[in-house]
Amino acid sequence: MNVPAIALAGLGEIGLGAHLPALLRNPGVRLAAVVDPDPARRALAAEHTGAPAFDSIGEVLADPAIDAVVLATPPWVTPNLVGRVAATGRFVLAEKPLAVSSSAAAPLAKLPAGQRKRVQVGLTYRHDPALEVLRDWIVSGRLGDGLLVRAHIYDERRAPDAPEHERRIEATLAHGMPVVHEGAHVFDWFATLFGGPPERLEDSWAVATRPDLPSANLCGARLTYPGGVTVLAEFGWLTDALPRCEISVVGDRGHAELDGFTFDLRLTTAAGVERVAFDEDRTTRCFDLQLTRFTELISGARAVPSPGLADGLAALEISERVAVLAAWSLA
Ligand SMILES: NC(=O)c1ccc[n+]([C@@H]2O[C@H](COP(=O)([O-])OP(=O)(O)OC[C@H]3O[C@@H](n4cnc5c(N)ncnc54)[C@H](O)[C@@H]3O)[C@@H](O)[C@H]2O)c1
Numbered sequence: 001m002n003v004p005a006i007a008l009a010g011l012g013e014i015g016l017g018a019h020l021p022a023l024l025r026n027p028g029v030r031l032a033a034v035v036d037p038d039p040a041r042r043a044l045a046a047e048h049t050g051a052p053a054f055d056s057i058g059e060v061l062a063d064p065a066i067d068a069v070v071l072a073t074p075p076w077v078t079p080n081l082v083g084r085v086a087a088t089g090r091f092v093l094a095e096k097p098l099a100v101s102s103s104a105a106a107p108l109a110k111l112p113a114g115q116r117k118r119v120q121v122g123l124t125y126r127h128d129p130a131l132e133v134l135r136d137w138i139v140s141g142r143l144g145d146g147l148l149v150r151a152h153i154y155d156e157r158r159a160p161d162a163p164e165h166e167r168r169i170e171a172t173l174a175h176g177m178p179v180v181h182e183g184a185h186v187f188d189w190f191a192t193l194f195g196g197p198p199e200r201l202e203d204s205w206a207v208a209t210r211p212d213l214p215s216a217n218l219c220g221a222r223l224t225y226p227g228g229v230t231v232l233a234e235f236g237w238l239t240d241a242l243p244r245c246e247i248s249v250v251g252d253r254g255h256a257e258l259d260g261f262t263f264d265l266r267l268t269t270a271a272g273v274e275r276v277a278f279d280e281d282r283t284t285r286c287f288d289l290q291l292t293r294f295t296e297l298i299s300g301a302r303a304v305p306s307p308g309l310a311d312g313l314a315a316l317e318i319s320e321r322v323a324v325l326a327a328w329s330l331a
Helices: 013-025 039-046 057-061 078-087 102-109 129-139 163-173 178-194 282-299 309-330
Strands: 005-009 030-035 068-071 091-095 119-122 148-155 200-207 218-225 229-237 246-250 254-259 265-269 272-276
Touching: 005 013, 005 057, 013 030, 013 039, 013 068, 013 282, 030 057, 057 078, 068 078, 068 282, 078 091, 078 102, 091 282, 102 309, 119 282, 119 309, 129 178, 129 246, 129 254, 129 265, 148 178, 178 218, 178 229, 178 309, 200 309, 218 309
Parallel strands: 005 030, 005 068, 068 091, 091 119, 148 229
Antiparallel strands: 148 246, 200 218, 218 229, 246 254, 254 265, 265 272
């Protein structure tokens, strides 16, 4: 195959901010089209690319020259688009979460095998080498046994001078608590770090910091992972001040800290402190790696997508269970 022709659908924050630059940086792909129903977003994209712009994916799917589509769309429209693109035999890189509920994602779970193997899921930070380092510290026993994980995932600060951002995040909250959106990444990291999905969801909680929010903006859970690992995970959006975003793993012999934004690592043991940081910022390196793996899938160099639909659906399933149990705690 020649350089694959890829269309980008969804020209919002992550579409224009991360996928488009990654597509333009990668000499192994050709950006063949951009799609967004919002003319203002198409105009913004035009500042960076001369690729033809369309208001619906239909035009892209009618063009036989296009090999693949990157979907950077809201999760309440993504499942239908994945199904439409996959049905044409094209490759899809679909943003997380795949949907806002398992029932909305059910058609994806039933895709025929031939289509499934063409769908990669945008669990972008799975590709970060920092996760491999942290996994190595865990499995090699450097932290000891009896691990306790504390994940504090705080993002989407409410800034008084950014009302549009606040409006967009509130609109997203109407489709589920922060865990539904952030949990896609975080539960995928835990599955990678601890060798599988949680064995038990022990309990969940939620707090709304304002009564007028469409759903609770703080929520969390206690889970047990394989090997008896206890995870305390909390997710928060839309506060004027954000607590530190980080994941830390405490064991008898060491304490590992992963910065939630940079993925810089720090390991503290009796021998001292070890730090690990990688080149480029986390977004650049992970979106580049993700796109490289997608091009390998398109070219046939990679037989199965990584991460694939099963990974995206598994992360959605546990995120949803946490949200449902947390909603009960509010009732
Ligand atoms: N992988 C990551 O690190 C990461 C980071 C941020 C967001 N995300 C995910 O990416 C998705 C998009 O997030 P965002 O912050 O960019 O949202 P956004 O609201 O800023 O952008 C979404 C864009 O999709 C467009 N859109 C809506 N329906 C469409 C359709 N049918 N066809 C084409 N475009 C359509 C909207 O007009 C909008 O411009 C979400 O699922 C979010 O969770 C992933």
